[in-house]
Amino acid sequence: MAEVVLAGVGKVYPDGTRAVTDLDLRIADGEFLVLVGPSGCGKTTALRMVAGLEDISEGEVRIGERVVNRVPARDRDVAMVFQSYALYPHLSVRDNIGFGLSLRKVPKSQIREKVEHAARLLGLTDHLDRKPRNLSGGQRQRVAMGRAIVREPQAFLMDEPLSNLDAKLRVQMRAEIARIQRDLGVTTVYVTHDQTEAMTLGDRVAVMKKGVLQQVAPPQELYDRPANLFVAGFIGSPAMNLLQGTLTGTEDDLRVRFTDQSLTLPREVLAARPALRSYLDRPVIAGIRPEDMEDAELADGPEGARLTCTADLVEAMGSDVLVHFAVNAEQVVTEDTRELARDMGTDVLDKAEAGPGGTPMVARFSPRTRIKVGDPVTAQVDTGRMHFFDPETGASIWDSAQPSPRKESE
Amino acid sequence: MTADTQAAPGVDRAAGAPRRSAASRLVNRLGGGAVQAALALIALVWLVPTIGLFVASLRSSTDSGSSGWWTVFTKPAQLTLDNYGNLLDNDSITRGFVNTVMISVPTTVLVVIVASLAAYAFAWIEFPGRDWLFLGVVALLVVPVQVGLIPLIQLFGEVNLFGTVPGIVLFHTAFGLPFAIFLLRNYFAGIPRDLLEAARMDGGTEWTIFRRVIFPLGGPAIASLAIFQFLWVWNDLLIALIFGDEDSYPLTVAIQQQTRQFGSNLDVISSGAFLSLLVPLVVFFAFQRYFVQGVLAGSVK
Numbered sequence: 001m002a003e004v005v006l007a008g009v010g011k012v013y014p015d016g017t018r019a020v021t022d023l024d025l026r027i028a029d030g031e032f033l034v035l036v037g038p039s040g041c042g043k044t045t046a047l048r049m050v051a052g053l054e055d056i057s058e059g060e061v062r063i064g065e066r067v068v069n070r071v072p073a074r075d076r077d078v079a080m081v082f083q084s085y086a087l088y089p090h091l092s093v094r095d096n097i098g099f100g101l102s103l104r105k106v107p108k109s110q111i112r113e114k115v116e117h118a119a120r121l122l123g124l125t126d127h128l129d130r131k132p133r134n135l136s137g138g139q140r141q142r143v144a145m146g147r148a149i150v151r152e153p154q155a156f157l158m159d160e161p162l163s164n165l166d167a168k169l170r171v172q173m174r175a176e177i178a179r180i181q182r183d184l185g186v187t188t189v190y191v192t193h194d195q196t197e198a199m200t201l202g203d204r205v206a207v208m209k210k211g212v213l214q215q216v217a218p219p220q221e222l223y224d225r226p227a228n229l230f231v232a233g234f235i236g237s238p239a240m241n242l243l244q245g246t247l248t249g250t251e252d253d254l255r256v257r258f259t260d261q262s263l264t265l266p267r268e269v270l271a272a273r274p275a276l277r278s279y280l281d282r283p284v285i286a287g288i289r290p291e292d293m294e295d296a297e298l299a300d301g302p303e304g305a306r307l308t309c310t311a312d313l314v315e316a317m318g319s320d321v322l323v324h325f326a327v328n329a330e331q332v333v334t335e336d337t338r339e340l341a342r343d344m345g346t347d348v349l350d351k352a353e354a355g356p357g358g359t360p361m362v363a364r365f366s367p368r369t370r371i372k373v374g375d376p377v378t379a380q381v382d383t384g385r386m387h388f389f390d391p392e393t394g395a396s397i398w399d400s401a402q403p404s405p406r407k408e409s410e
Numbered sequence: 411m412t413a414d415t416q417a418a419p420g421v422d423r424a425a426g427a428p429r430r431s432a433a434s435r436l437v438n439r440l441g442g443g444a445v446q447a448a449l450a451l452i453a454l455v456w457l458v459p460t461i462g463l464f465v466a467s468l469r470s471s472t473d474s475g476s477s478g479w480w481t482v483f484t485k486p487a488q489l490t491l492d493n494y495g496n497l498l499d500n501d502s503i504t505r506g507f508v509n510t511v512m513i514s515v516p517t518t519v520l521v522v523i524v525a526s527l528a529a530y531a532f533a534w535i536e537f538p539g540r541d542w543l544f545l546g547v548v549a550l551l552v553v554p555v556q557v558g559l560i561p562l563i564q565l566f567g568e569v570n571l572f573g574t575v576p577g578i579v580l581f582h583t584a585f586g587l588p589f590a591i592f593l594l595r596n597y598f599a600g601i602p603r604d605l606l607e608a609a610r611m612d613g614g615t616e617w618t619i620f621r622r623v624i625f626p627l628g629g630p631a632i633a634s635l636a637i638f639q640f641l642w643v644w645n646d647l648l649i650a651l652i653f654g655d656e657d658s659y660p661l662t663v664a665i666q667q668q669t670r671q672f673g674s675n676l677d678v679i680s681s682g683a684f685l686s687l688l689v690p691l692v693v694f695f696a697f698q699r700y701f702v703q704g705v706l707a708g709s710v711k
Contacts, residue, residue: 052611053607074610074611074613079611080607080608080611082608086605086607088605088609089627103609103614
């Protein structure tokens with residue numbers, strides 16, 4: 001077990017494509033770090049550079065005390081779990097798990113012992129003599145885990161290990177991976193595009209966009225204090241609602257104005273975000289999480305913190321109700337939101353398309369709400385929990401000395 | 411709503427699958443029967459020369475000289491194993507048989523080893539000029555053996571390989587390699603990259619990855635290559651006739667020489683030819699299952 005450090009790591013392919021830019025990450029001994037981002041953001045490339053499957057074009061990767069830039073994959077003493085599992089089809093489960101040990105000339109009796117121990121840990125004891133093709137998806141995934149575990153490596157590298165499982169199994173295996181990692185205490189780097197996996201598994205989560213690290217922080221901090229628009233939009237499901245507005249009023253009576261509505265902000269907002277002062281009478285991007293809104297009939301709150309509109313769609317989830325509506329406000333179109341839209345599979349938004357319908361929003365209401373499609377909605381907004389971003393840079397507005405979004409917060 | 415759901419299965423039954431499948435099953439059965447009969451007939455026609463050869467090998471030379479092989483069906487008393495007995499006493503045939511084995515087995519082994527190593531490199535190891543080199547190998551596929559005859563006779567003469575078994579083996583190996591490399595390289599390239607990377611992460615060197623992952627997974631391709639290569643060399647007459655001498659002639663040449671010396675001594679030719687045919691048949695059936703085995707099932711996803 002060891003610390004894994006990436007210092008200024010970059011990857012440029014021979015054809016000039018840049019996959020990763022100046023990546024700084026320090027993964028502490030025993031830590032579970034999740035690399036998350038939309039497809040093509042360079043997270044897998046970063047992982048493969050740590051693994052030794054990809055040449056490191058710039059910077060330095062250290063595992064433990066050792067700089068491994070020039071060390072071949074087989075000598076880095078890290079184990080990898082592949083998205084496709086990559087089990088050897090001609091070997092039994094036993095031989096698959098023990099393959100790495102047998103290549104390292106570990107005595108047979110010892111291999112047997114370790115394989116059986118790992119199999120007990122993973123509930124594979126009954127399947128040891130079967131071939132991978134006779135196993136279910138979940139069992140194959142366990143074998144792939146077993147192959148990593150028996151090696152007792154310095155670090156586990158996992159490349160979307162759950163993405164080939166169905167939803168139910170994924171939740172179960174997610175818990176299992178978390179348990180195993182905690183029991184073994186092995187430094188783990190886990191790549192995923194699924195923000196739920198990232199939030200539930202990681203001690204810390206690193207969000208990447210287009211090869212550039214956006215923010216590294218524990219999951220809750222990522223959710224509460226996103227460094228920029230991209231992180232804010234990527235973390236959380238449903239995603240944060242983003243509205244173009246203007247900051248008006250005075251320091252004592254601060255408001256954020258949309259086209260024909262405004263929200264009054266409590267005093268704490270300015271205390272928490274002193275830098276907001278300089279945005280008075282200037283445009284800002286306001287972010288409201290769906291869970292920070294409630295049906296005004298069910299919640300108490302100041303009059304000035306309400307948005308009124310019409311429900312376009314109501315989705316009852318059982319535990320809560322998702323209400324979709326459109327607010328008459330200018331839609332936020334920045335490079336970050338384009339990237340997010342591309343990840344969601346929707347068409348890239350254009351200013352022109354954000355027509356008179358306004359900005360679509362989603363609110364998460366309590367199941368006691370009686371709102372139906374087409375009803376007028378009054379949403380009580382917890383304005384103290386609103387987020388604000390600079391329209392130019394997309395950076396979160398906090399202190400006057402704005403932290404650079406790419407700096408690692410520890 | 412209720413009416414709809416009730417009606418739906420009935421509609422399905424009336425319009426749908428069962429009736430069509432009854433008719434289609436009939437068509438299938440008739441069609442299947444006709445196809446099978448046709449196949450059996452074609453196979454039989456195909457086999458007539460071989461059967462004739464086999465029957466002729468079981469008749470004495472006097473019988474063969476006086477009547478056709480098909481008369482055996484009316485006079486089964488003609489059948490005898492004498493020809494095969496005589497074959498074992500025929501020095502040139504037994505020496506030819508031994509030579510054939512000495513030529514085809516090493517050739518097959520050499521081709522499989524060299525080609526699989528080369529194919530692994532072409533498929534999975536990055537080195538400068540790899541694709542151009544592979545293109546060169548593919549281009550060699552179209553070079554006929556006849557082109558190499560005279561230059562190689564001169565070369566073998568220089569290095570004293572002319573007329574020897576190793577000389578013939580080398581010639582066959584050289585001309586077998588382009589196709590062998592081409593075949594195996596394409597098969598190896600189809601092995602999922604993840605498997606090789608997993609082996610690399612597990613601590614595999616190129617050599618152990620080749621030996622413990624690629625070679626076992628390449629089983630079907632390697633087996634079929636081995637069978638084809640073995641058959642080609644076993645049945646070869648041209649190269650052996652030109653590059654061999656009295657001591658290194660294989661069975662094919664030995665049989666061919668029988669015709670030249672004694673005219674129509676069908677007893678030796680037919681039994682010798684049948685002997686020559688038997689071994690490839692055994693080889694084919696021994697490895698046949700590798701043709702259809704899908705070893706990659708269950709490896710990824």
